Amino acid sequence: MKRIASRDNAQYKTLLKICRSGRERRKSDCVLLDGMHLIEAYGQHYGLPEELLVSDSGVSRPENASYLENRAATTKVTLLADALFDDLATVEAPSGIMAIVLRPRPAHGPADDADAILLDGVQDPGNVGSILRSAAAAGFCQALLSVDCAQAWSPKTLRAAMGAHFQLDIHENCDLPGFLATYRGQSVATALAGAESLYAADLGRPLAWVFGSEGLGVRSTVIAATGVQLRIPMPGASESLNVAAAAAICLFETVRRRLASEPPLADNRP
Template identity: 55%
Template structure:
């Protein structure tokens, strides 16, 4: 067992780079997993990780139980906080190889297409919602947050490992080659979600928190959908809107 309490330690410097820089994560092909649930979900999908990083104060409880019998590096609590991965660190970290997509994008299968979603919490929740709804592929435009950023992974709670995630993709080209229905949420010229008709696979397009889906993508979509909202609000958070749409599709298939 190794104990790290210096900011000059090489491993701590590497952890900090991975925590702070998408470029460093891409260069190293590594990301950071925070929490027992996320580490376990990764290991269930891809196999056992070599080393676990445990906070000094996590000497008992769930973290200690999970790390028992494993190769462990103990990190001083102050250093764990300095990484700034999440607001409330769990006390357990792991460096993990970023998984490659299992296969290329399939234009004959359901998908979510994300246009400039920059908030890590929203992006992780969107991926989690898609996986829960049975979707297995997610396509992200260049303007999206990094799917493999620690905060996005934390919000996804393991959903990443059930998805093929394609980043920095031209969504217009993806929509042009899609074999099923491309559906976008918007207001102008849109049909109620509950009255809209579609069949076969659907690629659902969801946009950035403030701006929504960009106009070229709206114009390229084969189906424009609005979510009826009889209450005193005009719009939904993008993750909430996606949940409504994706589980309406689930409801129809189960009916």
């Protein structure tokens, strides 16, 4: 097990760049996964990581030690001094373990006949991660992000999504109007006024939900490419909802509606 104790170490400098720079992550095509939850979520879909990074204090934590014991023989492990590890960590209380993985890429382009979420200029990484998490939980299979969205694979987005990245095909820098123009299902954009109520709309299959930026909502060019515009009824005094909250409401109303339309299971009791 190699140990790094100096900030002048070339490998450590590279790790720091990957952690802090979106440009460096794109250049290296590498992603840092902070903590056992993300590492295990990755492993369920893609197998072992390229490399594990462990802090001096984290190596003896039971959860980390158990994982290392079963995988150290087949995965490169690098031990870092606590202060160096803490500078890489994306949380206030570091977990003591990270993984370096190659960024997963979809096997093909966006599918024009499958459920999808489209994010138009959502710029807060926490919101992007939360929406990805809701989409995965609701059974959606793909996410398309416009050019000006927060990076899908940034540490903050990964942390907010809690492993949802590995359950979705994530496409970045997408031409959303272009995708919608050829989409073979129903496309729906959220709007604040002049739109049909979410609770009265048809939410059939396949369905593309479009959610817009925190300040401006969905852009007019994207709205024009959708088939339906819906609003979430808000009888209270608030004028709008956080985009992640709005997305969760819409996605799980879709789930509720679909479950309600399914035939009941047969009762085979004698």
